[in-house]
Amino acid sequence: KPWGFVGDVGQAAREVAERAGYSVVREFGGHGIGLDFHEDPFVSFAANADEGMVLVPGLVFTIEPMVNAGQPDIDMSDSNGWTVRTADGSLTAQWEIQVAVTEDGCEVLCW
Structure with a gap:
């Protein structure tokens, strides 16, 4: 909703994952949408409510947690510089939705 904080989003997503027994990767998160690729704000899933x-x-951003079945630690040692794995070999999933903040709430633009 408008006039909240980006940290509210991060904490809410993290709490949903953790209640289900999963963890969230802290190095990756959502981002702002605008004229440049991956703009501010960074939507951290390690953030706390009332932060950020x-x-x-009018703010448009993505919510895209990487949720692990095991620990939140990741391994990016692959030589291609792009591949991300869980450090403990557990399964992981990531998805992205795009949200626009409106005067009275929000609108999901794509998922």
């Missing part, structure tokens, strides 16, 4: 950028009407 204010969710003003």
Whole structure:
């Protein structure tokens, strides 16, 4: 909702994952959408409520946690510089939705 904080989003997603017995990767998160690729704000799933950028009407950003069945630690040692694995070999999943903050809530633009 408008006038909350980006940290509210991160904490909510993390709590859902942890209640289900999963962990969230802290190195990756959502990002702002605008004229450049991966703009601010960084939407951290290690953040706490009431932290970070204010969710003003018109702000567009993604929510894209990487959720692990095991520990949150990752391994990016692959020589291609892009592949990400869980450090403990557990399964992981990541998805992305794009959200626009409106005057009275939010609108999911794509998922």
